[in-house]
Amino acid sequence: MRKSVIYYTDGHAPKQVLDVCLDQVLRASDGCEFIRIESEPPRGVLAIYDAIIRGLEQATGDWCFLAEHDVLYPPDHFAMTSKDRVLANTNVYCVSRCGCWDSNRYIMSGVSGPRDVLLSTLLSRLKRGGSYSFTEPNHAEWGVPFEKRATKTPYLDVRHGKNFTGDRSPREDTVETLPYWGDVKAMQRQLGLINELINEDEVNHGTE
Numbered sequence: 001m002r003k004s005v006i007y008y009t010d011g012h013a014p015k016q017v018l019d020v021c022l023d024q025v026l027r028a029s030d031g032c033e034f035i036r037i038e039s040e041p042p043r044g045v046l047a048i049y050d051a052i053i054r055g056l057e058q059a060t061g062d063w064c065f066l067a068e069h070d071v072l073y074p075p076d077h078f079a080m081t082s083k084d085r086v087l088a089n090t091n092v093y094c095v096s097r098c099g100c101w102d103s104n105r106y107i108m109s110g111v112s113g114p115r116d117v118l119l120s121t122l123l124s125r126l127k128r129g130g131s132y133s134f135t136e137p138n139h140a141e142w143g144v145p146f147e148k149r150a151t152k153t154p155y156l157d158v159r160h161g162k163n164f165t166g167d168r169s170p171r172e173d174t175v176e177t178l179p180y181w182g183d184v185k186a187m188q189r190q191l192g193l194i195n196e197l198i199n200e201d202e203v204n205h206g207t208e
Contacts, residue, residue, distance in 0.1 A: 001061075002063070003031075003033065004035060004059035005035065007037065007055070008048065008069065009038055010047065013069060013158075013162055014192055016191060016192035020072070033059065035058050037052070037058075038051070043164065049122055053119065059115055062115060063112065063114060064114075064118055065077070065078060066111045070157075074151065077089055077153070080112060080151065081112070085145035087112050087113060087148075087149050090149070092105065092107065092156070093175070094156070094159050095159065098170040100174055100175050100176075101171040102171070107136060111136070124141075153180040
């Protein structure tokens with residue numbers, strides 16, 4: 001099975017976050033066709049859908065992964081495939097300057113599936129017209145069986161303050177280490193979310 005990664009970006013993230021995430025997705029998806037698509041202004045839901053659709057139209061793979069510019073993916077994320085269904089990886093953690101916590105939800109950046117199914121579903125959304133919030137297609141919309149799966153290693157939704165979907169409030173049960181990723185504070189520094197000048201108590205409590 002030939003696999004493609006549709007990497008979509010609008011550039012609205014700190015350069016350090018974009019650089020780290022791009023480097024990681026390229027390494028993690030080694031062996032997959034990699035298609036980078038930049039969304040066109042104005043920023044919004046239609047621009048995101050348009051970017052994903054353009055990427056899917058260019059893809060030559062039978063199986064496509066949707067990858068956002070501010071998400072960190074581990075290698076096992078790109079090992080998930082199925083013969084006849086759309087998959088959503090729900091082993092996702094959020095990481096911000098305030099910490100790292102289990103998000104465990106179905107989001108577009110964790111979706112993969114047959115190229116033709118992903119493309120036809122998003123095209124049908126646009127054809128219906130009207131206004132949109134950036135919500136993931138419901139299970140029935142995909143038109144094929146939909147399955148939530150969890151990889152052994154979590155992927156990381158980086159919350160940097162410029163996310164299109166807004167901010168995420170940290171949960172009380174933040175973690176200090178993660179499988180594959182290691183020490184959370186080291187990861188925060190690598191992403192530029194914190195630095196040595198920030199008091200750790202302020203970071204942990206999310207104060208300014």
